[in-house]
Amino acid sequence: MAGSGEEVVESCVFCLIANDRDKTTTIIKKTKELVCFRDINPAAPHHYLVVPIQHIVSCHALHKGHIGLVERMSEFGKAVLREQGIADMNDIRLGFHQPPYTSVNHLHLHVLAPSSQILEYLDHKFIPKSDRFVTDKRLLKHLKRNDPLVKGFKRKGENSEGTSSGISR
Numbered sequence: 551m552a553g554s555g556e557e558v559v560e561s562c563v564f565c566l567i568a569n570d571r572d573k574t575t576t577i578i579k580k581t582k583e584l585v586c587f588r589d590i591n592p593a594a595p596h597h598y599l600v601v602p603i604q605h606i607v608s609c610h611a612l613h614k615g616h617i618g619l620v621e622r623m624s625e626f627g628k629a630v631l632r633e634q635g636i637a638d639m640n641d642i643r644l645g646f647h648q649p650p651y652t653s654v655n656h657l658h659l660h661v662l663a664p665s666s667q668i669l670e671y672l673d674h675k676f677i678p679k680s681d682r683f684v685t686d687k688r689l690l691k692h693l694k695r696n697d698p699l700v701k702g703f704k705r706k707g708e709n710s711e712g713t714s715s716g717i718s719r
């Protein structure tokens with residue numbers, strides 16, 4: 551099984567990692583659908599990324615049909631934390647960055663623990679109620695209600711995935 555049939559975007563580093571084509575990244579855990587590896591700039595003692603092997607640009611490309619995927623990503627992230635010895639599941643932080651605050655345009659869930667030990671100078675990137683960072687729970691709520699994440703953000707009829715040129719605020 552080589553993940554055939556999945557679209558690999560050659561210029562996307564997370565596509566390469568997810569398809570085992572980046573030799574510098576160690577995959578910690580993998581299923582047919584998801585992979586997990588360490589964030590290259592860890593903001594906490596444990597900081598992992600969960601990405602779907604399938605190339606999805608960002609959380610703005612998600613809709614109701616992705617609820618199961620987001621739930622599985624979140625469960626997968628928690629499973630990795632447990633395997634890495636994290637016991638206090640209340641002291642963790644899970645979430646997605648929203649464009650234009652995404653560094654790589656391939657959907658990835660940030661999994662951080664313990665959340666009480668997130669580095670101060672990086673904490674602003676992971677504030678749960680900010681526009682920049684959307685927790686898994688908040689994203690699921692929006693998907694279930696079919697609500698755009700950011701007020702004024704146009705999701706309907708937007709086909710230009712990969713460009714963020716429509717975003718002015």
Ligand SMILES: [Zn+2]
Binds near residue numbers: 559565566604606655
């Ligand atoms: Zn990709």
Ligand SMILES: [Zn+2]
Binds near residue numbers: 647652654660
């Ligand atoms: Zn990110």
